[in-house]
Amino acid sequence: MSRPAGTPAFYDRYTAFHHLRAMVGLGVLSGVFLLNAEFAVGTLGASPWHILALMLIPALAQTVVVIRNPADPRRGWIRHPFRRLAVPVHLLLLLPLLGPLPAEPLPFILLVAACSGVQMLLVPVQNGLLARNYAPATRGRRFGTANAVHALALVAVALPAGWLLDKWPGSWRWLYALAGVAGVYGYLHWSRLRRRRVVRAAPAVRDHASPWQALREDRLFLAFEACFMAYGLGFLMLMPVLPIYLIDELQVSYAEVSYAKGALFWIVMVLAGPFLGRLSDRIGILRLNVLAFLTLALFPAALIALDGTKGMYVGYAIFGLAMSGVFLGWSLGPIQLAGDRDPGPYLDAHLGLVGVRSIVGMTAAVWIQQRLGTHAVLYCVIVLEVVAAFGMALVARMARRRTED
Numbered sequence: 001m002s003r004p005a006g007t008p009a010f011y012d013r014y015t016a017f018h019h020l021r022a023m024v025g026l027g028v029l030s031g032v033f034l035l036n037a038e039f040a041v042g043t044l045g046a047s048p049w050h051i052l053a054l055m056l057i058p059a060l061a062q063t064v065v066v067i068r069n070p071a072d073p074r075r076g077w078i079r080h081p082f083r084r085l086a087v088p089v090h091l092l093l094l095l096p097l098l099g100p101l102p103a104e105p106l107p108f109i110l111l112v113a114a115c116s117g118v119q120m121l122l123v124p125v126q127n128g129l130l131a132r133n134y135a136p137a138t139r140g141r142r143f144g145t146a147n148a149v150h151a152l153a154l155v156a157v158a159l160p161a162g163w164l165l166d167k168w169p170g171s172w173r174w175l176y177a178l179a180g181v182a183g184v185y186g187y188l189h190w191s192r193l194r195r196r197r198v199v200r201a202a203p204a205v206r207d208h209a210s211p212w213q214a215l216r217e218d219r220l221f222l223a224f225e226a227c228f229m230a231y232g233l234g235f236l237m238l239m240p241v242l243p244i245y246l247i248d249e250l251q252v253s254y255a256e257v258s259y260a261k262g263a264l265f266w267i268v269m270v271l272a273g274p275f276l277g278r279l280s281d282r283i284g285i286l287r288l289n290v291l292a293f294l295t296l297a298l299f300p301a302a303l304i305a306l307d308g309t310k311g312m313y314v315g316y317a318i319f320g321l322a323m324s325g326v327f328l329g330w331s332l333g334p335i336q337l338a339g340d341r342d343p344g345p346y347l348d349a350h351l352g353l354v355g356v357r358s359i360v361g362m363t364a365a366v367w368i369q370q371r372l373g374t375h376a377v378l379y380c381v382i383v384l385e386v387v388a389a390f391g392m393a394l395v396a397r398m399a400r401r402r403t404e405d
Helices: 008-033 036-042 048-067 081-098 105-133 136-167 169-192 211-217 219-249 254-283 285-305 308-338 344-372 374-404
Strands: none
Touching (some): 008 105, 008 136, 008 169, 036 048, 036 105, 048 105, 048 219, 048 344, 081 169, 105 169, 105 308, 105 344, 136 169, 136 254, 136 308, 211 219, 211 344, 219 308, 219 344, 219 374, 254 285, 285 308, 285 374, 308 344, 344 374
């Protein structure tokens, strides 16, 4: 496809062309990575603290974003981060197939966590590109469609990957090599995108110079992030707890986990993504967040109320519906609140705070699970999601008043 000619309509189509193809590659990568924690526990013998490290290393990368994101071509020191950072790091996933990586928990966790950490550094760069290149009127629909494409690619890989790991555990080396090649393909498409240059008259509002300034001076954005902090603490408490719960307590197979996490979760995402994208364009992204957080509270409730694999399957279907809305709100909320300002500081603050709550939420979850059991963690998650939903309803009301003023 030719280089961008400069018109907003062209940029919208040009961005969608590369965005959707990148999401195919990254969906394949995610389909293999879906079972990272369960594979580490079930086959490599990883401990709960290994799983915590697997989750926390990417979280630390998210925290770096608040200070200074090395992958931001405008503020960091890597001018072409997709080609010079993401591509080389994901090529390291070929190491298990080539032989030098032993089948032990720590080397495996360091490898996949390094890839996940780089992915986290690139999220604000990706969202900044999309915010600049997509027209506001189509942004929700474009994001919803991209999420659906990502989900389809993930499902197409996750189910056979789970089956292969059950039948031939040694196939993991080939699967992660496939993930590396797919990741390189996806990030090469990201590298083809260029930011649309917008010539602005003297801005009506001053851009924030840093993520901290955006949080300090925009009280509405600070309130939005407080709600996401409550949501995120609950969501992230689930991450290190679920692999131990599924593999050690429920004793399900990799195929059953991939069916729940891969098929049910992401098929619901595929079906809900475009609809929720249009709904966000109609009712607003903040009100969509309210519905998403309340739906997310039903996921741990299903795990508590229903026995065994039934609770897992029903829970992950609910989880897919909830996260379809959350992903849209997570990606578009800071962009909407930035308004006419540069969204970069908002996106950096948004991502950086994920690192803070990851460290707190995940560590607390492992501690609670080991002392009080998995259900204690699940009850905490329900409370946090309900609090986040009510808080976001107030933020939506405040945003409506600011718009009217």
